[in-house]
Amino acid sequence: MAAARRQFGELGYERTSIRGLASEAGIDPALVMQLFGNKEQLFSTAATSGIDLQALTSATADNLAEAAAAHLFADFEDPERRTAAEALLRSCLTHPAAAAALREQVMAPAQSAVAATIGGDDSELRAAVLNACTLGVTIARYLLRDPVLADADRQDLERVLRPALEAVIAANSRS
Amino acid sequence: MAAARRQFGELGYERTSIRGLASEAGIDPALVMQLFGNKEQLFSTAATSGIDLQALTSATADNLAEAAAAHLFADFEDPERRTAAEALLRSCLTHPAAAAALREQVMAPAQSAVAATIGGDDSELRAAVLNACTLGVTIARYLLRDPVLADADRQDLERVLRPALEAVIAANSRS
């Protein structure tokens, strides 16, 4: 199961084979079938478990930008939680179920939580933009491994990113 | 060739088969081999052609945020240019060559151009964050099709996003 998450996270859904994953785990491929029924089901249980949006929902308007930035790191700096999040993100552009899961189980709840916190005009759109920006930084840093972002200190990155998030939060009037 | 870009853009590298793409184009799969040699080569010529960073490199510090936002739309609102960009982006998380191409042929040049324009402390890091944010919005809107972002007006989206980009550009002092 840990092997499943690791391979899904590293290779994506399509390139991950049940045979390869089973051999990494030291078990028989057929056992994987017996336990999870399906490659699809294995993926969805591997990728959608361990998603935790509490940090976002419990934030106030004051510390929202900080919470969003911290949330970005919490999912990926901790090796335990990283694999599940990486599995979901890695396949979200090529696997329809992963895209749907990310949209409906991560982005939509996060957006409504953020929208409720910031309020004002366009709160939904601004929440969506805020999440899209953190998504972009996450992808570029941890998945795409853009050299500048991947090698940056967490503090430096947070210091640069936070003004952007705060700008989205603060611009709550139709100009 | 148009069919190749379309399928790579819609399905990603792994799910796109030469057979399927050839039948959409009404030709024989073997002809594709003969013309491009390889699935890999076909992909790289389909995905890396038509990348145009001129809008970014020729921007000044004053209109950089505007140029970056406009650049985001230019690649995806125009159906002609969209397919190539979409093909590259769709596979950038699962196909190593696509990731490398995106990093080295798109993000790195864009970052150095932006960094040169904004200058100041951490210019490289801030350029990377700026590009990551536009990348995130692009992915969420056009690839992931997040409902809020996908249905938003171009003007509304630009109005919300621009303050964020400007904040990254403007925060050019170590606090």
Next chain:
DNA sequence: TCTTTCGGTCAACGCGTGTAGAGTGAAGCT
């Protein structure tokens, strides 16, 4: 007109995949 070349097609190979079903050995119950 005969020959060569060339754009294009056909059938096929070898491989890796997800998946199914029969089989096996140990453990637990009566």
Next chain:
DNA sequence: AGCTTCACTCTACACGCGTTGACCGAAAGA
């Protein structure tokens, strides 16, 4: 001890894939 159940493995199937090399008809050159 005998039977049942369970966790697990072995073998095999059917399929779709990228790729190849032989083949074919038409255009061009002698």
